[in-house]
Amino acid sequence: MSRQRSARSAALGLTVRRVPTTIPSRGAGQLRRRLVVGLLVLTSLVLISVSFRSGEDGPLSGVESAGATALRPFAVGLDRVAQPFRDAYGWADSLLTARSEAERLREENRDLLQRAIQSEFALQENKYLRSQLDYIDSPRFPADFNPVVAEVTGRPAGAFTQAIVVAAGSSDGVRLNDPAVTADGLVGVVTRVTPDLARVQLLTDEAAAASAVDLRTGATGIVRHARGTRETLVLDRVRKQDVVRVKDEVVTAGWRAGALSSLFPKGIPIGRVTSVGQTDTDLFQQVQVDPYVDFGALDAVILLVPSDRR
């Protein structure tokens, strides 16, 4: 019996033939699909391996740098087009918090006015005292740094890294581990550099940390990201006997020990203490810090380039 005939159609004396369709062979389609996706996955894995293992000096860094430079005009163009929409979004967002923000700013304004008067006295006193002291190992800020103002051009997608890409690179004198600040305070540190761009790891990243000091009491610790939150910091490693109070200002410590020194110059504002706690079992105090910098609304940052480098 012909393969195209069933038992019933044979009994009826009929021939049943399937109408040919335009579907390609199922096996060939599956094979092609598997080949393509396998190739792409393999390429991605190779890229990850090479990029991850070789770091800054690897064969891919040049390609990545050239690619980033080529994509930069698109990013800048899109950024300009999007700026009015972003402003509108920021304005709408700010309306939600305007009332509480205004009250807080009034209080802060009174506080700052008081401090400005005190600072004026302190400045006169400081001039005299500085001339008397011989700070051999003291960090020198800001005299030793040149500012490089850079526009923020991008942010990585997802919640895995807290970083920004800025439009300044090694051609501007920027190098790895250069600090990034704004007028509000410390932003982070440069972790990758190309001739035209740099990646800045924000202080809110899980891997970021900065040695810090309580400006009022001198209690020292390490500011790092508070786990499980997006924009809250903690002042870690503060000894139990040290005094830290709510509303104390936290700034970078800027230590130096022989040839080693902190990445950050001394005295860059970081944030204000919002809560202090300690338990009998903990070795250190639990100090929460509200950063001065709004990490979600960074449009530009200042990269601090040591003046003796240029």
Add this chain to the structure above:
Amino acid sequence: MSGTTWLRGLAVAFVAAMLQVVIVSSMVVGGGAPDLLLVTVVALGLLRGSIPGAVLGFVGGIVVDISTLGTLGVTSLVLTLAGFWAGRYGETTGRGRRLAPILAVGTITLLAGLFGYILYYLLAEEVVARHALLTALAPAFVLNLILALPVHRLVRAIVGEEQRAEPSGEVEVLLQR
């Protein structure tokens, strides 16, 4: 898929990647930001099939990795698999379903979040599971779902939908003389 359609797909993936890097990533709502590129790649996969989905996901991911000076290949790997899975879903059980974009975007957002976390963990990057999988992923999940249908319609208007040949159930009856 014709050459013109490939070009349109590439343009859509490129623009979505640049928008993601420049604008969308900084639009944090409730602790998380939407992933426009992921939603776009899912739409491309659903509309054009698994191979275009995988290829365009790879391209979009590479653009993101290069633009953000990140580890090359990480985003492209996640998006290749996302585009491929969306394509397979569109070619099989998701075909013709009105809510397929929402279902695909929701599922792939969760899987991509989990896969991304595992990938970063394997690369020894410090990522807190609670933040990556809950605090940031929950709002991103909702925002991606909101974007799913509008983005799907927009992508369909630009690249069109793959005309898939249905297996015919018709038979031709021949009388035997």
